Amino acid sequence: MQDYEAILFDLDDTLLNRDNAVDKMFLMILEECYEDVKHSVKLEMLQKFKEFDKRDYGYSDKTRVFESFFEEFPPKYRLIGDNIQDFWNNYFPHCFSISQNTIYLLNAIRKQLKVAIITNGSTPRQKAKILNTNLDDYFDIIIISEEVGFSKPDKDIFELALNKLDVKPESALFVGDDIVRDIGGCQNVNIKGIWFNPHMNKNDTDIKPYAEIDSLDRLLSYI
Structure with missing residues (x-):
């Protein structure tokens, strides 16, 4: 692996x-x-x-x-x-609230890997969600589209994250629920995209995710 x-x-x-x-x-x-x-x-x-x-x-x-x-x-x-x-x-x-299972998962992952958030949206609202759920305690970097001037699926926002983390595309995974913005976007810079699809939605696009999971716990099998 x-x-x-x-x-x-x-x-x-x-x-x-x-x-x-x-x-x-x-x-x-x-x-x-x-x-x-x-x-x-x-x-x-x-x-x-x-x-x-x-x-x-x-x-x-x-x-x-x-x-x-x-x-x-x-x-x-x-x-x-x-x-x-x-x-x-x-x-x-x-x-917004964060599940205890997600907290356990993040704690397990960040012992081994660098972790980041890339989110589209209004800077004040996204920051408020992150602060209110204490997610800022778990991540090395957090990138908000309005703050940096470009948004997913634009490859620039993914490249910015890679540069800040100082990792190469082939050494990173991206996890997101939007097949176009998240998975299609990260694939534009050769990051492997894992489609988070808990509702088992049908993929009606030509985008082929590296993997598909219905629970965040399943991420552990890829690292």
């Missing part, structure tokens, strides 16, 4: 469960903007909120998500304008 020097990770939906965070964010919106919603209606509202969030995933401005949701389910207390973005920026990072 090849000896690796570093593992690079995506953040959202890889190290952190974004779906769970969106569920918590939805409950905050209910509390802030609605009153006395029946359970059956809550389920319908949650499904719609997730649809709108997924539609605009990757965009920093979440105004359209809220406005679409409020149009579908008129609230008693409506957030408008800058208040929408402020609400998202202030509360969403606090909706």
Whole structure:
């Protein structure tokens, strides 16, 4: 088996469960903007909120998500304008938590290898997620797209990480859930990409990951 020097990770939906965070964010919106919603209606509202969030995933401005949701389910207390973005920026990072299994895994890996995060997104929000979950304690470097001026799948962001870690592409692995941004991106610089696919989604692209895992624990078999 090849000896690796570093593992690079995506953040959202890889190290952190974004779906769970969106569920918590939805409950905050209910509390802030609605009153006395029946359970059956809550389920319908949650499904719609997730649809709108997924539609605009990757965009920093979440105004359209809220406005679409409020149009579908008129609230008693409506957030408008800058208040929408402020609400998202202030509360969403606090909706994330890290599993104990992931902490154990990171502790095991960093005893042997250099570790890094490469994440797309707003600098304040991504930093807040990382600080609130104490992930900054486990990584040698953390690269946020807005902060450095380019994003996955751009090869420059991967090359920057390699340079900061002082490792060659063939000595690194990248782990991420997005087959195009993460796996296609890292392959642009000849890093082997491990597709984290816990929901067993179908790969409809021409991108062939080096490996596919449904649990982060399975990473240990590659190092």
